[in-house]
Amino acid sequence: MKETTRQKLIDATFEEVFSHGYQGAALVDILRNAGVHKGSMYHHFSSKKEMALAAIQEKISTRNFEKYSKILQLSSGYLETLLAAFKDTTQRDFKRGCPIANIVQEMSNLDEDFNKTMKLIYEELRRYIKDILDKAIEVKEMRACDTKKLALFITAALEGAILSVKASGNPQEYVDSVEILEDYLRGFIRN
Amino acid sequence: MKETTRQKLIDATFEEVFSHGYQGAALVDILRNAGVHKGSMYHHFSSKKEMALAAIQEKISTRNFEKYSKILQLSSGYLETLLAAFKDTTQRDFKRGCPIANIVQEMSNLDEDFNKTMKLIYEELRRYIKDILDKAIEVKEMRACDTKKLALFITAALEGAILSVKASGNPQEYVDSVEILEDYLRGFIRN
DNA sequence: TATATACTTGACTATTTGGTCTAATTCCAT
DNA sequence: ATGGAATTAGACCAAATAGTCAAGTATATA
Numbered sequence: 001m002k003e004t005t006r007q008k009l010i011d012a013t014f015e016e017v018f019s020h021g022y023q024g025a026a027l028v029d030i031l032r033n034a035g036v037h038k039g040s041m042y043h044h045f046s047s048k049k050e051m052a053l054a055a056i057q058e059k060i061s062t063r064n065f066e067k068y069s070k071i072l073q074l075s076s077g078y079l080e081t082l083l084a085a086f087k088d089t090t091q092r093d094f095k096r097g098c099p100i101a102n103i104v105q106e107m108s109n110l111d112e113d114f115n116k117t118m119k120l121i122y123e124e125l126r127r128y129i130k131d132i133l134d135k136a137i138e139v140k141e142m143r144a145c146d147t148k149k150l151a152l153f154i155t156a157a158l159e160g161a162i163l164s165v166k167a168s169g170n171p172q173e174y175v176d177s178v179e180i181l182e183d184y185l186r187g188f189i190r191n
Numbered sequence: 192m193k194e195t196t197r198q199k200l201i202d203a204t205f206e207e208v209f210s211h212g213y214q215g216a217a218l219v220d221i222l223r224n225a226g227v228h229k230g231s232m233y234h235h236f237s238s239k240k241e242m243a244l245a246a247i248q249e250k251i252s253t254r255n256f257e258k259y260s261k262i263l264q265l266s267s268g269y270l271e272t273l274l275a276a277f278k279d280t281t282q283r284d285f286k287r288g289c290p291i292a293n294i295v296q297e298m299s300n301l302d303e304d305f306n307k308t309m310k311l312i313y314e315e316l317r318r319y320i321k322d323i324l325d326k327a328i329e330v331k332e333m334r335a336c337d338t339k340k341l342a343l344f345i346t347a348a349l350e351g352a353i354l355s356v357k358a359s360g361n362p363q364e365y366v367d368s369v370e371i372l373e374d375y376l377r378g379f380i381r382n
Numbered sequence: 383t384a385t386a387t388a389c390t391t392g393a394c395t396a397t398t399t400g401g402t403c404t405a406a407t408t409c410c411a412t
Numbered sequence: 413a414t415g416g417a418a419t420t421a422g423a424c425c426a427a428a429t430a431g432t433c434a435a436g437t438a439t440a441t442a
Binding site: 027028038042048 | 399
């Protein structure tokens with residue numbers, strides 16, 4: 001129970017920032033959605049920024065962990081499972097896009113603290129993908145390659161695909177882009 | 192001379208929005224940088240939003256036209272010139288990223304007018320790339336393929352690559368991603 | 383030159399913003 | 413139970429926000 005007020009704030013802040021961006025996120029709206037009064041908030045956090053950074057970090061790390069860490073614990077089928085994860089659109093929020101990309105775009109060039117935080121989060125995401133690729137190579141599902149670079153490219157292609165849909169409103173475009181990415185990656189499969 | 196006030200506003204607005212986003216762009220700063228008073232601005236534009244949309248549309252359309260339309264006017268070497276344009280980092284502002292991506296991320300899910308405008312601009316960019324690919328196929332530099340889909344993928348990969356750099360601060364990551372994209376596209380070259 | 387139209391000036395307004403402060407309440411160990 | 417600390421409540425504040433307006437000046441055309 002001790003965590004509820006803080007957690008309610010973290011949850012509401014993430015939602016509000018994901019929807020409206022950091023600069024567009026109004027404290028009053030966060031507080032209203034969280035059902036928490038201003039004084040309580042400033043007891044738990046020293047500023048809007050600190051609260052937002054905490055929300056971003058905690059929520060996104062959790063998401064990425066849930067999505068990718070279990071793939072790493074497999075003993076085979078790494079690449080197939082990774083491709084399936086990319087193709088799975090049920091978890092994607094195409095209207096709002098990718099929270100990582102959103103905040104990087106908005107804040108990385110404006111605030112050093114956001115810059116540092118987002119850099120770490122983006123690295124973490126790429127690390128998951130690199131580690132999965134390394135596993136796939138280890139078990140000889142893939143031929144050896146520069147997995148750091150490939151993970152970078154995969155991440156970029158996925159972020160770009162999500163952006164396309166946010167621009168066009170057409171989810172099929174994500175599917176189409178991922179299909180091309182898949183074809184490319186299947187070229188690394190060992191026969 | 193008749194256009195100077197309006198043009199000064201368009202230029203300053205684009206810069207401010209590119210740097211701080213639409214919501215973060217303060218009218219006072221735009222006016223200060225443009226050297227224009229508020230009343231003049233509201234003579235030329237009915238609102239901050241209308242001015243920003245005009246600035247975005249005019250500046251980005253011009254940029255894309257300058258970058259891609261001359262490639263279309265070539266008579267050969269379409270793919271090579273396109274790849275060279277992708278690899279050219281001298282025009283890229285990695286700190287601020289891509290203005291199209293920035294505004295799509297920030298505004299497409301928040302405002303219908305921004306959504307419509309950015310959808311058109313994004314389509315325009317993809318159209319240029321598709322048309323260049325079609326030309327390359329026409330002159331038999333490339334084998335036939337679904338150029339609409341390929342243009343979508345290329346755009347996504349490029350936008351994602353720019354985002355990577357904005358997140359990491361390392362321009363080499365753009366080069367690395369584009370290198371992989373180039374390898375992939377070279378697979379379409381006709382021997 | 384007269385006059386109407388286009389444009390500029392800058393003070394003013396209403397609202398929203400993040401943040402502060404003090405008092406009240408809840409919680410918990412003794 | 414009681415004293416002290418943690419937490420919550422919500423009124424309050426200064427700054428910043430986009431937008432308004434009446435009055436002025438330049439410009440063009442008759």
